[in-house]
Structure formats: structure tokens, C-alpha cells
Amino acid sequence: MSTPTPDRETAIETHERRAEALRSGLLRTTLALGVGFMLLPLVIVVVYSFSSVAYGVFPPPGLSWRWYAHLFEQTAFRGAFVRSVVIASVAVVISLGVGLLCALALVRSDFRGKEALRGFLLSPIVIPKIVLGVGWFIFFARLGMQGGVVPITLAHVIVVLPFVINVLAANLVGLDASLEEAAQDLGASSGKVLWHIVLPQIRSGLVISALLAFIVSFDQVESSIFLTRGENNTLPIEMFLYMEKWQDPTIAALSALLILFAAVMVGIAVVASRGSEWRRMLPR
Amino acid sequence: MRLTGRTTLWLLAPALVLMAVLYVIPLGVYLINGFHEFRDGRILSVWTLRTYAAYFTDPFSYRVIGTSLRLSLVVTLLAIVIGYPVAYALHTRVKGAAAKTAIALLLFSPLLVSVVVRTYGWLILLAGQGLVNTTLRALGVISEPISLLFNMRGVVISLTHILLPFAIFPIYSVMGRLDPSLKEAARDLGAGWRDTFLHVTLPLTMPGVVAGALICFTLALSAFVTPQLLGGGRVQVLPLAVYNSTVEINWPGGAVAGLSLLIISMAAVRALNALLRRLPTA
Numbered sequence: 340m341s342t343p344t345p346d347r348e349t350a351i352e353t354h355e356r357r358a359e360a361l362r363s364g365l366l367r368t369t370l371a372l373g374v375g376f377m378l379l380p381l382v383i384v385v386v387y388s389f390s391s392v393a394y395g396v397f398p399p400p401g402l403s404w405r406w407y408a409h410l411f412e413q414t415a416f417r418g419a420f421v422r423s424v425v426i427a428s429v430a431v432v433i434s435l436g437v438g439l440l441c442a443l444a445l446v447r448s449d450f451r452g453k454e455a456l457r458g459f460l461l462s463p464i465v466i467p468k469i470v471l472g473v474g475w476f477i478f479f480a481r482l483g484m485q486g487g488v489v490p491i492t493l494a495h496v497i498v499v500l501p502f503v504i505n506v507l508a509a510n511l512v513g514l515d516a517s518l519e520e521a522a523q524d525l526g527a528s529s530g531k532v533l534w535h536i537v538l539p540q541i542r543s544g545l546v547i548s549a550l551l552a553f554i555v556s557f558d559q560v561e562s563s564i565f566l567t568r569g570e571n572n573t574l575p576i577e578m579f580l581y582m583e584k585w586q587d588p589t590i591a592a593l594s595a596l597l598i599l600f601a602a603v604m605v606g607i608a609v610v611a612s613r614g615s616e617w618r619r620m621l622p623r
Numbered sequence: 624m625r626l627t628g629r630t631t632l633w634l635l636a637p638a639l640v641l642m643a644v645l646y647v648i649p650l651g652v653y654l655i656n657g658f659h660e661f662r663d664g665r666i667l668s669v670w671t672l673r674t675y676a677a678y679f680t681d682p683f684s685y686r687v688i689g690t691s692l693r694l695s696l697v698v699t700l701l702a703i704v705i706g707y708p709v710a711y712a713l714h715t716r717v718k719g720a721a722a723k724t725a726i727a728l729l730l731f732s733p734l735l736v737s738v739v740v741r742t743y744g745w746l747i748l749l750a751g752q753g754l755v756n757t758t759l760r761a762l763g764v765i766s767e768p769i770s771l772l773f774n775m776r777g778v779v780i781s782l783t784h785i786l787l788p789f790a791i792f793p794i795y796s797v798m799g800r801l802d803p804s805l806k807e808a809a810r811d812l813g814a815g816w817r818d819t820f821l822h823v824t825l826p827l828t829m830p831g832v833v834a835g836a837l838i839c840f841t842l843a844l845s846a847f848v849t850p851q852l853l854g855g856g857r858v859q860v861l862p863l864a865v866y867n868s869t870v871e872i873n874w875p876g877g878a879v880a881g882l883s884l885l886i887i888s889m890a891a892v893r894a895l896n897a898l899l900r901r902l903p904t905a
Contacts, residue, residue: 366716377784378732380741387747459642473653474649475645477874598740
């Protein structure tokens, strides 16, 4: 290889700089397109919730509030929303309690078959939900537990538990065990150590796992569709069944409200976990 | 916290009881149905392999399995091919942690909204006179509206959208863990962007790609809402076969279809996990 002359060197540098500018431009465009692609369905849902007509034509010929008015006449959606919130909240509380104890055992003690047990506890994540759904349908039917919210809530606990265990275990791994051991050496009971030492340190993990569990529970369709029989539909199932019959923007109005609901939930979670970060830094 | 063996057992007990009663037993009760038979509109509680024999000799079963595999494969490939450059652009071309977090949040925000809502969004977008067709016609790409709903195309587009964050996230997080000095070393040794990318960045981020593919493939395989609402009955995948059998009270048939779905998804998890272990890590 011959040594490049100064002239050629500048030429190569200019070429490189141009190529880099082109690459950057392309990559930024890709990123913008990616974000646009991800947000597009949500944006269009909000736009259509204000459409003046029932059919899907772009752009909508006019704007109106009629689909929101129609939505509030549908009492089934309201009942289903409340039911979904209650089911998700109870499932979150149970799975946080059970999951925390379980994560503690997985992180803080060593025993034979621990990895196999962890794999088993996390396995509901990869099992197709429809298979679990039919399983629960047959199981609860055999027990004579049909209808109501109890079977759905129990099913949701199993669906969300692996997510909770996963997040909390990851949080607990990062903790310094010697702090807990010092408290134990000074005579604190396991319960006190858990409450005063462990919990305050994993507050953001608790918030994140609660939020994740709530969202996952709130989104269950095929795992729960056989456990509902009309009078106890959850919200996504009510919407799913409505969409199988009609496709007017009533669903868009409801979806727009759900998008708002999700945004508020995330806002609360951000504030809550920030708050805990601040509190940790402040002296007591 | 120091835990004794007995305390550990007590801590694990609630989860183990819940998992045994509400997970192992229901799955068992369900799969056992595959060894019964469905005839003349009712389930015969006899022990037989006839349901399995009927399932594996029926060409329709293989068509459903084929459609499931094809859909999952196509959607996984699309999610990776789109997700990789997006993750790379986010990692290399966005300056500042706050901006990165904000854009990452935007990319993942659709996950906070029910899959039914997202599927409804695509129903509006892909309609004959919807935004996609209107735009393509305005650009002169097509002269007649193309049918994007109630066939494979709509399901592929919508499912790619649903799974894209699951492809972006693992790739992005592996890129974040990559040692920047590796890239610098490649540059110092005279490698241009292309060689650095092809010989350093891409191989070292393959674990993220495989992890993303694993999540996308298993989720695509078990997708139910999207093929049901956007497939218009033309996209018969395994979860729909399980659903339809159960609706027709054909629990034995549903159990066998469910078991094949379960086995395919477990096999995919195992295969991709094995691949993941053999990849070099940064």
C-alpha cells in the first residue's frame, strides 16, 4: 500500500464525512419512522374517536362527540371497566405478596434444584395463554366455580406472578445482604428486617412490578375469555366481543379514554418511584 | 438476610401451592382430555389415542401448523429487520440519557394499551379507504385500494407492530452493554464504519437479536386477538384452532391442538436458548 498524499487524504476525509452525514441522516429517519409506526395506531384511534361518521374513511368527514355520548350509554363497558380494575388490583396485591416472599427465597438462599424451580415459576410467561385459558375453563368447571370474578382473578395471579418474581428478584440481587444480616445480629426478627430494611430499598421495584402486573392483567383476553359468561366480562373481552360484531368508533372513544388512563397510570408510577429515589437520598 | 432451610420453604410455600393448584393441575386436566374422544357432540370418557390419530392424519392440522409457523417466522424476521436499525439509531444517534429515555418510552408506550385497542387502530388504518390505502394512492404507488384487512397481510402488519418493542428492547440493551473501546480499537486499526459494524457491532449484538427473536417468535405463535379480529377467518393459526375446538365443546381435539402449540413453542424456546448460549458475548 502506498502512503496517501495529503491531497488524497483530504479527499478521503471529505468522503468519510459525507458518508457519515448520510448515515446519520438515514438512521435518524429510521428512528423517526420507527417511533411514528409505533404511535400511529394510537393516534389514529384518538382521531377517529371524534369522527362524525361510523365508517372508516380517511380523513374523517367531520368531527363530533357522538361516539363518546354513545359510549356512556353502554353500561356494559362501565361495569367491565370496574371489574377489570378490581380484578387487576386484587391480582397485583396477591402476586406482590406471594412474589416477594418467593423472590426473597430465590435470591437469599441456596438449595438444590433452585434453577429448575426458577424456570418452573417463570414458565407461565412462555406458555400460550389460550392453552392456560382452556385449562382454567375445564378446571373451574369441574370445581363448579363458574361465573363471577374469583376464577378470573386467580387465573390472573398465575399470569402476572412470574413478571413480579422476575422484577423483584432482579431488585433484590442488587441489595447489600450485610445490612440485613447486621439487623438480624442486633436481634431484629425476619419480619422486621423485611419491613424496615428490605422493602424500603426495593420500593421502585415494587412500583414497577405492580404496574407491570396491572397492565398484564388488564390486557388478558384469551386466558380469561372462557371464564366469562356475559355478565362478568372484563373490559378487553367486552371490547373484543363488541369488535367481533360492530366496528364503529364507540370502541375508538373507549380506546382513547384507555390511552389517557394508561398515561395517567404511568405518570403516577414515575412520580411514585421518583419519590422513593429522593427519599432514599435524603438523610433521616 | 440469612435464611434457614425451613424459612426458605415457608417463603416458597404460597407460590408453590398456587402454582400446583392453579397451574399444574389445570394444565394436566386439560391435556388429559386429548386421550378422550369427541363423538356425536359429546366427550366420551374412554382412554384412547384415536383423537391423536385423527389429528395427525388430518391434512387440515398440518395446514394450521404451517400457517402458524409461517406467520411467526415472517413477523419475527420483520420485527428484527425493523427493530435492529431503530435500536442502533437510538443507541448511536441520540445524545443524552434523558432524550434516549424519552424516545425509548415513546417506542414502548403502545405496550401500555390493550392489544385489542392496538388491533382496532390497525383495523382503521388498513381499511379500504383508510389512511394507508389513501396515502399509497395519493403517492401513486397503487391505483386501486389493496385489501389489507381480513387476510394474512393485515395480521402480519399488526402483529409486527405489536411485537416490535420486544425486538428493539433486547437489542438496545445489549448495545448499551457493549464496550465502546472495541469500536474505537477497530477504527484505530483502520476499519471503516462498514467493517466496524459488520465485524464488531453486529456479531457482538447477536445475543440481543436472538433474545428478541425468541420473545417475538413465542408471542407470535400464541397470538390470538390479532389473527381473530384481522384475519377474517382466513388466517387459521393454532390458537384459533384451540379456541374453536373449545367453543364446539370438542375438548379432546382442542387438547391435542393445544399440546402441539405447547410443544412447538417449547421447542422454539429451547432451540433459541441453545443458540443464545453458544454466541460470543462482549
